[in-house]
Amino acid sequence: MMIDCGEGTQLAMRRMRLKFVRLNHIFISHLHGDHVLGLPGLLSTMALQGKTGRVTIHTFPEGIEILQNVVNFFCREPGYEIVFEPVSPEGGLVYEDNALTVTAFPLYHRVPCVGYIFREKEKLRHLDGDMVKYLDIPVSKLHGIKMGEDYTTPDGVVIPNSRITHDADPSVSYAYCSDTQYDERVAKAVAGVDTVFHEATYIDADRVKARGRGHSTASEAATVALKAGARQLIIGHYSKSYVSEDQHLAEASAIFPNTLLANEGLMVDLL
Amino acid sequence: MMIDCGEGTQLAMRRMRLKFVRLNHIFISHLHGDHVLGLPGLLSTMALQGKTGRVTIHTFPEGIEILQNVVNFFCREPGYEIVFEPVSPEGGLVYEDNALTVTAFPLYHRVPCVGYIFREKEKLRHLDGDMVKYLDIPVSKLHGIKMGEDYTTPDGVVIPNSRITHDADPSVSYAYCSDTQYDERVAKAVAGVDTVFHEATYIDADRVKARGRGHSTASEAATVALKAGARQLIIGHYSKSYVSEDQHLAEASAIFPNTLLANEGLMVDLL
Numbered sequence: 220m221m222i223d224c225g226e227g228t229q230l231a232m233r234r235m236r237l238k239f240v241r242l243n244h245i246f247i248s249h250l251h252g253d254h255v256l257g258l259p260g261l262l263s264t265m266a267l268q269g270k271t272g273r274v275t276i277h278t279f280p281e282g283i284e285i286l287q288n289v290v291n292f293f294c295r296e297p298g299y300e301i302v303f304e305p306v307s308p309e310g311g312l313v314y315e316d317n318a319l320t321v322t323a324f325p326l327y328h329r330v331p332c333v334g335y336i337f338r339e340k341e342k343l344r345h346l347d348g349d350m351v352k353y354l355d356i357p358v359s360k361l362h363g364i365k366m367g368e369d370y371t372t373p374d375g376v377v378i379p380n381s382r383i384t385h386d387a388d389p390s391v392s393y394a395y396c397s398d399t400q401y402d403e404r405v406a407k408a409v410a411g412v413d414t415v416f417h418e419a420t421y422i423d424a425d426r427v428k429a430r431g432r433g434h435s436t437a438s439e440a441a442t443v444a445l446k447a448g449a450r451q452l453i454i455g456h457y458s459k460s461y462v463s464e465d466q467h468l469a470e471a472s473a474i475f476p477n478t479l480l481a482n483e484g485l486m487v488d489l490l
Numbered sequence: 491m492m493i494d495c496g497e498g499t500q501l502a503m504r505r506m507r508l509k510f511v512r513l514n515h516i517f518i519s520h521l522h523g524d525h526v527l528g529l530p531g532l533l534s535t536m537a538l539q540g541k542t543g544r545v546t547i548h549t550f551p552e553g554i555e556i557l558q559n560v561v562n563f564f565c566r567e568p569g570y571e572i573v574f575e576p577v578s579p580e581g582g583l584v585y586e587d588n589a590l591t592v593t594a595f596p597l598y599h600r601v602p603c604v605g606y607i608f609r610e611k612e613k614l615r616h617l618d619g620d621m622v623k624y625l626d627i628p629v630s631k632l633h634g635i636k637m638g639e640d641y642t643t644p645d646g647v648v649i650p651n652s653r654i655t656h657d658a659d660p661s662v663s664y665a666y667c668s669d670t671q672y673d674e675r676v677a678k679a680v681a682g683v684d685t686v687f688h689e690a691t692y693i694d695a696d697r698v699k700a701r702g703r704g705h706s707t708a709s710e711a712a713t714v715a716l717k718a719g720a721r722q723l724i725i726g727h728y729s730k731s732y733v734s735e736d737q738h739l740a741e742a743s744a745i746f747p748n749t750l751l752a753n754e755g756l757m758v759d760l761l
Contacts, residue, residue, distance in 0.1 A: 226531040227498050252534045252564040260497040260527045285563045292556045293523040 220244045222312075222335055222395050228257035229264050235484055238266040244314060246321065247278035247306075248286075248397060249332035250361050258286060259293045264296040273300040276422055277313050277323075279331060280305045308333060310408075324408035326399035329433040333406070336399040339390035350383045385405070391489035394447075397456050400430055401439035406446035415444045416481065419454035422466045434458075441474035450490045455481030491515045491592075493606055493666050499528035501534050506755055510539045516615075517592065517670060518549035518577075519558075520603035529557060530564045537568040542690045542691045544571040544713055548584050549592075550602060556740060579604060581679075595679040597670035600704040605676070607683055610661035621654040668727050672710035675751070677717035684761050686715045687752065691726035705729075708738040712745035721761045726752030730761035 221228075224245055232239065240264065241411055246256055255278075261273065283303040290301055306313055306323050308331035315322035318340055324335040337440065343365035351361070356370055370378045394409040396417035409415055420434035429436050435443075436456055444452035452475050457464050464480050471478040479487065492499075495516055503510065513536065513591050518526055526549075533545065535706040547649055549557065556575040561572055577584055577594050579602035585592035589611055614636035622632070635641055641649045665680040668689035680686055691705035701705050706714075708725055715723035723746050728735050742749040750758065 226528065227501060230498060250563075254566065255499065256527070256531045260523050263523045285559060288556060290561055292521075293527065331546055 222250050223254040224257040224261055225253045226256045229261045233484055239265045240270045243274060245276045246335050248456045249330055250282045250306050256263045259289050260438040262290055263294045267296060270299045273302055275302045277304045277306050325378045326396060327402045328398045332398055334395050336394045338392040341390055344384035344389040347383050378420055393489055400433050401435045406443045413450045415447060416453040417443050418456035419467050420456050423470055438472040438474055443470040444475045450477045453481045494525040495525045495528040495532055496524045499552040500532045510536045511539045511541045514545060516547045517606050518568055518605050520601055521553045530560045534565045537565060541570045544573055545574045546575055548577050567741055577668040597667060597671045599669045603669055605666050607665045612661055615658045618654050635710045657691045664760055671704050677714045680718045684721045686718060686720040687724040688714050689727035690738050691727050691729045694741055708742040709745055715746045720752040723749045724752045755756035
């Protein structure tokens with residue numbers, strides 16, 4: 220899965236040795252060129268690399284028409300299916316499978332824009348292999364026990380779930396918030412998410428510029444993470460007018476200590 | 491002026507510190523994504539950089555419709571004029587000013603494709619300042635003399651042009667041939683051009699592949715330069731399947747010694 224696809228995305232994927240053919244879903248936040256113009260080239264390269272199956276691009280209805288035309292023109296006979304799925308600027312569930320949901324929520328930029336939250340579903344509990352063997356539990360019961368059910372022996376003895384299972388692996392969640400100005404509604408939307416990416420285009424000294432252009436400062440990104448109760452914050456989308464991002468990191472960390480600077484190629488373990 | 495505009499062109503321009511606002515004409519060879527998909531992003535960046543005046547994009551009529559739509563969508567209110575000028579796949583004069591002509595000519599690829607020849611017009615001869623003063627030539631006569639006219643003094647004495655002028659600076663010419671398979675008609679089209687860029691996607695060992703995909707080998711590029719009577723050859727557009735281009739250079743140089751390998755950022759003096 221990928222969020223947004225600016226010009227040069229395929230070059231970045233090459234440098235990181237990510238496999239083009241494994242990409243199945245692309246979620247677009249908004250229809251500014253720096254978030255979508257890498258799409259036709261990426262989809263063409265995927266065709267050259269022998270992608271099969273389907274790629275689904277999730278974007279606003281007005282983007283579907285223009286992107287569909289470009290893709291049809293520059294990526295003829297791709298050899299795999301390219302599907303566009305409409306996303307509402309008001310947000311809502313955009314993807315669900317057995318393990319994961321992806322929901323969109325409104326951001327506050329110069330044009331309609333959404334963020335995305337990726338949430339792993341609750342995972343199954345781990346069986347205690349020794350207990351399962353000792354009690355000789357029938358296979359048909361195992362899925363229910365992994366879901367948390369107790370086990371009743373043929374003699375009618377109830378074995379509480381906690382004696383035959385261990386805790387499930389934690390389910391992780393990730394929210395992507397770019398591009399947006401600071402807004403408390405963003406903090407509400409991502410409340411309880413473990414890892415939050417929030418744009419931090421500017422530093423405090425350029426707060427007025429940030430507001431005028433529909434962007435945030437690093438402190439504002441940190442305030443969103445703090446109010447949302449996040450466990451880690453990743454900031455990024457820096458204005459090209461800064462030589463380094465040290466000041467962004469200092470200002471964000473003062474409010475939310477567990478802040479990481481995003482830069483090309485960064486890999487993050489979700490907590 | 492720029493020929494073709496693949497994804498990442500604006501990044502390459504930034505690295506080379508080329509000024510976006512000075513670009514006025516873009517000549518497109520053919521409508522494959524790797525030759526045009528950098529256009530919407532580049533035009534948007536030019537708007538951000540304060541470009542004024544006009545940018546003219548020269549391309550086939552079928553490309554104008556699709557590119558115009560994309561540019562309208564992603565580059566709203568650019569602050570400068572974006573004009574599309576149709577180019578015929580059969581070629582012909584596409585640009586002319588006081589100093590230069592640009593002509594298109596057919597290449598032989600999987601889709602319609604043209605190359606471009608840039609020719610400086612003949613330049614004016616340099617006046618010999620001492621002679622002009624000594625003979626006290628009227629200003630009204632000077633342009634004619636720079637064009638090669640003799641000068642007749644008020645007494646009726648004819649002073650041959652060679653005594654009052656020095657040779658003009660040489661006019662240079664450059665031809666761009668990509669993408670194309672080997673074809674003698676290309677050599678004829680670029681006959682007499684000083685510096686020829688010719689694609690060299692493959693090496694001799696992959697000659698069959700080259701033909702099947704509408705591309706050339708390095709030897710074929712060199713053969714075109716030789717037949718055209720060029721003074722220098724630049725090869726490029728290498729297949730990503732090679733680790734280095736040493737073999738391309740060796741094979742081309744064996745046929746046409748004055749061959750250069752094009753790589754990103756190469757700057758060449760036209761002879």
